[in-house]
Amino acid sequence: MDGQKEKKVINRLQSMYPLRNKVNETYLKSIEAIKAGKPAVWAMLNFYYGDPILKAMDIEVVYPENYGALAAAVGVAQQYLDRAIAEGFPTHLCGYSLTTIGYTARMMKDLKWQIPPEAPVGGMPKPLFLLSSAAICDARYKWFQALGRYMDVPVWPLEAPIPGIKEFSIGGYYERMVELGVKHLRDFVAFVEKMVGRKMDWDKLNKMANLMIEINRVWHEINELRKVKPCPMHSRDFWSAMPAALFLAGDLEDSLKLYQNMYQEVKERVNSHMGAIPNEKYRLVFAELPPWHSLGFFDKLAERGWNFVMESFGYHPPIPLDLSKVSDPLERITRFSLQFLVGYYEDARKHNAIGGTSAYPYLKFAKEWRCDGALLHPLISCRSASTHLPYVSNMLMEKLRVPSLTIEGDIVDLRLFNPEDALAKAEPFEEILEHYRKVRRLEGFDW
């Protein structure tokens, strides 16, 4: 293939590219904002809870988690990991956190607030404040606290209740979560107002909340279209398009149009029976985050006929919920954010899948998206995204006769992922996939 560009097997959606570009635009806009004297904030992925407030207050937001993935993808993360470890942080901490800590130590200690020249997409400028979140793991609020060593920037930690699946059915539980959420957000608005020196524009917040909900509804519908055979959209397109909905990257009206365009393109593929790969032999669900540094790995699997049709619920939009009658935007935001997690609770309880709030959705996905198998990717430095995977593997096998392949790796540290070894496991796993297809048919499953 000398002199020729190798044709990729995964047929990427054209509508994905402008959505993917939104991430880069966000970083560049944050740099411009700082230069123009506007505030920029570093935020943890907060599952639609704090973001609309920042949007309504015209604050540019960058997400160090996303930046960690980006730094890994372009190959500059390693020096930040090394720096964080030299600063005294243990090696087994979250790779994203170590990347941010190393980056911040370099920016604040070595370069006196100047963005490191090697930083991709313009880097992350010094923030006005840090918005952390208790959702998903401990790292996501302790890590911003740890940045206090390098910059005197206040931190607002967002609470994120996480009920037990059975406890959630205790009378009044959900409404108490809403009560906490609304009170907490009201205080957060007051904090942001103090930080930026102006008042909240509540009409704008209303609009931002509605756009966020609508964007995610369309995004949800796009992913529903992936249930058909062959699946018209590969996980790689999901991950590329995801930040605009999950992080609310860029202008929301523009994002809504782009997701609507994507819906049209995916729908056209459905109508014309066009799959994301030419020969869909196996349909797989992927858990959890991918090895950002080695995404070409999926092309190799696509050559073998592996189509990735679904991913972790943690990065998917909440199951749509009618919030049109909720007049207070803070309450609407709270209920929408809670839906991300508790939207699956009732089903999980019915199926007695109580082994992990992150686990049950895989059962739903494998069944409704007709998956032949699951590729589980435990992350050495992201234990919260890995802990439930043994349970997921057992649950899928016991309840659906769907086998799993486990391949260890990491989101940032490429030394922890061996793509050759992973690919060597593909062929024997295909035999297992074939076997369990027969088993499912014998046991009355319809795929």
Added chain:
Amino acid sequence: MPDKTKGLKKAREIYLNRSQRVRELKAAGKRIIGYPCVYVPLEMLTALDLIPYRTCGNIREPVTEADKALPSSFCPLMRTCLDCALKGKNDFLDGMATIHSSDPQEKTSRVWQSYTNYSYYHFIDMPITVRPEALEYFRNQLNDFRKTLEAFTGKKLTRDKLEAAIKAHNEQRTLVRKLYELTKPSLPFISGTEIVQVVKALESLPVTDANDLLTEVISEVQDRTDKPQKKPARLLIWSSTLDDADIMQVFEAKANVVMNESCGGIRAYRGMVKLTADPLEGLANYYLNEITCARTFRQATLGETKKDYIRDLQSRFGYFKGIIQDWKINGVIMLLVRYCDPFAFEMPSLKDYLDSIGVPSTYIEYDYSLGTLAPLRIRVEAFLETLS
């Protein structure tokens, strides 16, 4: 022949055979509720005549059964706790009360519930901040806990019963602090290893039995002639959990550990639950606000819009200064159980704080298994050499 039915000997016997007493109580008709973390409000169990029993791990038991449920790169403490449960070591339990004190506790709770079949199981959610709305939410969580306990026992958790239980557990906190007073002299009355055994015994007994044991131990050691040997260094160990005598002996081979700031030491006993008009409010405030574990997000001022690192360190670690002065501590070991994120993120900042008050410190990581004792010993000896 030493009397094994009293004081330190009794504590050691219970430490070595933790479930003996609760098995007797179970045979006598009592119901036993396991809890994996000191954040579970034991007062509520005691008030309903349930016996709390801390479900610990075992550094001598290789993890095998928990492999099917938890990945290997996960909190080794929770792995061994679950492993022991799955191997039937806690087969006397009638139920479990778990809490979202950390991510591994929350995640393990789900798995634990899924792989076991107790008559009672309750998970308490816990906020990360001490903001008023978070305290209110946590108080409501305790109220939900009350409801499920009442349904399980068929009894009402009355205010009188709860207040009596709070008083009994406060008495225990007072007694543990008295015990730690006995490590203040230059020749301590009691060793860190012995205290680990006593604290673990407390976690294996009903509160009244435990308070009697503590009273005996305090009385015994105050008069003892066989005090622990005086060593060149007086150490404070800061950790999530240090609850094993063999691990503690690694530190005490060449030093006196006069303060164990972990949930195997003084952490759960340093404060007192206030008797408030609504007892659940007092409990919520104590468990969320008073226990000094890295899991809680603390700030110099709630909702602060300006940050000052020195003030921040003071608000998070300021309590160490008094302890270090009063106990004449000349070295601190930050002992990290591998994969414990809340403590791991805290480490460089705590070191900054300890440096600022002139106390030497070191960071040592281990994985809560017998195999790590030898390398642990080498690291401890190296640190002690720098102190001398």
